[in-house]
Amino acid sequence: MINRRLIAMMLRPLGRAPGRLALAAGVLLVATGMDVLGPWLIKHYIDGYLVPEDWRLAPLALLAGLYVASQLIAALGRYLQTLWFARIALDAVHALRQRVFRHVMRLPQHVIDATPTGEMVARVTNDTDDLRELYVEFLATVLQNLVLLVAILLAMALMDLQLAAIAATLIPVAAVVIWGYQRASGPAAMAVRRLRADQNARINEAIGGMGVLQAFNQTERFRERYHRLNVAQYHARLHTIRISGLLLRSALDLVGVIILAALLIAYGLDSLQGGAEIGVLYAFVTWLGRVSEPLIEITQRFNIFQQAGVAGNRILTLLDRPQATSGDDHRPIARADYRLEQLVFRHQGAAANTLDDISLDIAEGHFLGLVGHTGSGKSTLLDLLCALQPVSGGALLFDGRRIETLAPEVLNAAIASVPQEPFVRSTTLRDNLLMGLEASEASIARAIDEAQLRALIDRLPDGLETPLGERGLTLSTGERQLLALARALLRRPRVLLLDEATASVDSLTEARLNRALSTLKGRVTMVVVAHRLSTVIDADAILVMQQGRIVEQGSHEALLSRPDGVYYHLWHQPEAP
Template sequence: MILLVATGLDVAGPWLAQVYIDGYLVEGDLRAWPLLLLGGAYIGSQGLAALGRYLQTLYFSRIGLEAIYTLRQRVFRHVMRLPQHVHDATPTGEMVARVTNDTDAIRELYVAFLATVLQNLVLLVGILVAMALMNLQLMLIAAPLVPIAGVVIWLYQRTSGRAAMEVRRLRAVQNARINEAIGGMSVLQAFNRTDHFRHHFHDTNISQYNARMRTVRISGLLLRSALDLIATIILAALLWVYGLEHLGSGAEIGVLYAFITWLGRVSEPLIEITQRFNIFQQASVAGTRLLRLLDRPEAPQGTDTGPVEHARLQLRDVHFRHHGAATDTLAGITLDIPPGSFFGVVGPTGSGKSTLLDLLAGLSRISEGSLTLDDRPVADFAPETLNAAIASVPQEPFVRSTTLRDNLLLGSEADDAQLAAAIDDAQLRELIDRLPDGLDTPLGERGLTLSTGERQLLAMARALLRQPRILLLDEATASVDSATEHRMNRALERLRGRVTLIVVAHRLSTIRHADRIVVIEAGRILEQGSHTALLDRPDGHYHRLWHHRQRRSAESWQ
């Protein structure tokens, strides 16, 4: 209703001017009251029309922002539920671009395109109706501007689509390169490779510049320039026809004024609509990219919410193959892990150790075989139930730039006693006592104010705060110093018997006291047993691995 009223008031302005010119000015009637009355009506109609346009813009903006709020929430929720292999294969910067830039392009579709097109289409119809009521012959001269604009829009869509898609793709690549460079800045500077990355970024930047220039050239040729030329030709035709009809006469000068004014208002909405099609093109590309993301299947989730009572893990002939891989990463794994036991897992790089922990944590699904927790398939557990029972300490801990307390809680709730118990079990008390503000000390970007070992201890305390029944550690001592390794070993001994420990270790000293050590190579179990039992096999893999590490350790001290 606001749109129709505003359009009617907007169209009425030239009509009021025509009434005064032809009814009073041409006739020589210069009385003040008609001028004041029609002038006041003209000013009032245009003021109310401007108010209506403001309300329209406000309304459409609110619709657009609400729609994008909902869309962005949905996209981010979907991203959080995607399988791990999707995140492994997708650059972080590209995923960020989908959630931010692409949804912003959809917002522009609502705010800058749909609102503009609807408002201007209604205005266009209103002007053509007013033209027809005033002078049908002159309206028929102006009307061809509309279908011609449709042809121009169609040509623009056909020629600019590929360039717009390339712009969006290169923006995602650009974000990915920026994210990589900033995230690894210390390494790039240490290896003096900043210029190399700068040249790579320059190549991407110049490619995006060229793609954008293609869209600019196409829009510059087909949008305003073409329509301005066509509108000028139609204006000339309108003046010529009017001149033939009223040559030498001043009759209906007001009609000519009204038509010239309306013709300008006809061409402007068409030009604005065609220019907004650039936004529509970008939104179409962004929408396609978002649909591709939303079409990716989410990681399957179970519905079993029954509590985990004993925390016994069993693997029977488990096979796993990564998405798109030609061979199995794990093949025929069979294990029985009793509650409260301490299992160590060793093997060369790429043998499948971390993959095994991902399967146990429910981050990946087995391809074949059976994986159960308390005789119930791990795949059937609801995520919140599984996450409450199993906690992980990854090789590269996730640390936010907020305080130590926030990093421990990660949005969860815990009382002071639970927090203190987790800190003590993880041997983190010494760090907290050393920090200036204790638990409320900000840790900086990615926790770089902490050492690698301290970040590992933080990750362990965070995991223990959930009071899990099973704790998974993935190479937690691989990059720490001897003192930190000793503290982590003390933490493991403190947890022994209370929590099932499954530890992937590069340093064999970390798992030498484990109840059972499993040696994996090429996705298969080669041997298993206690540290002593495995060392008693002179031809065994663990025996060779242990003595090899011992020799390297001795050489490093010489």
């Protein structure tokens, strides 16, 4: 579970605060020294003053003062070290969570599409939270107890080597217990982690599709599926608790009692020979209790290590996924044109190409329509044109340069897209329009008018400041598409890519959008995927796609002149306008 890569990942953020870490470690050493000093002072009092009945006030007062001071310093040190170590741990987890989220934001689109949202959320939140427990527990508890354990064993050895050897047998026994616990609980800890991720995925899926589940009377089936996951996780957690109860405190408590008995026997034999001191017995019994407790604390927290090890390896798996590659060509776009040369694209793990042998020129200011049956590759081609997916073969040139060599900011400044399912945040309409862009009120108003969004804004109670709710569900599907179009136009792009932008709007709004596209024709390079063929009637060229290939191309009139063509049948099918 805990391997070198995981340790290296966790030590990386700790290295950013060496001074604070050294200060906390120094306080830990001082506090531990004062902790160990207490029994030694009492042993000195018993054997040096109590047994011989030496009641001199000055040395007794000095011993009492040293004892009180050592305990006060130890208490203050324990408080400070716990506080500082906890802060160091929280800072480390904060840095790690930022790193994981930054990595997720740079993953390729196909990785995001292939990973359930709930599982991705679990890795960024739950898994990093479990690592937080490991940081806090290790720095604030385990490290303190390890230092205390070493200090006590050294003090024992300095006082009586034979009794120290007996007490030290607790260490290998604890190591065996920890090894057995790891072997027994590892699979159960992995199962708990996997089941929790599945639960998050099911919850996310159910909430996202609640309307459909209720409409098709599937809520009970989903509830039963979640119940089975919940029961499975319950049994997995119960299994880890049983193992913990058997192998951690219970086992070590038993071993501690046996070692205490061995110490008493050894002390009794020394007493028979007249070499034993009562103060030594007191100190060893006190220290033995403090030896047992650190070991119990460490072993009890080993279940946290197990869970954190599983969580950490899941995070490492996520960080191992290659990020989307981006180019370093920062030269601005001179010509907003495309050239596709024998382009090939295949989804990861797919048996066949999604796009095959696509060769095409799209001139600057050109209006290109993409039509075809569902699954013909239209939306995939659009993803390639805005560099959301890497090409699998051939070449895709933008402004005469391979698109994968262009820097993201260069592409983002030139290309805007309106996806088939618009992304709407739960903030205000203004925030959704701007998406971090700084724009004047005049620019916002122009984009709103061009996208035919004015009627919606006039209807909303607070206009642009109206909150849109989760995923913008207060808007209709068509209104969300108009919002996405206005957001794209606000950026004044050189290229506008639209995926079924008019699929969910009424006929009147569709006509207005078509007029808006007509006003952009010649000024902006447009590629429009359309199910409603009326959207692309005025296109300079229409490509008809079938099974990932271009089977026809030409103007609307030219394509309609072919009665045996695919476009002709698309136009005359009953659901077409």
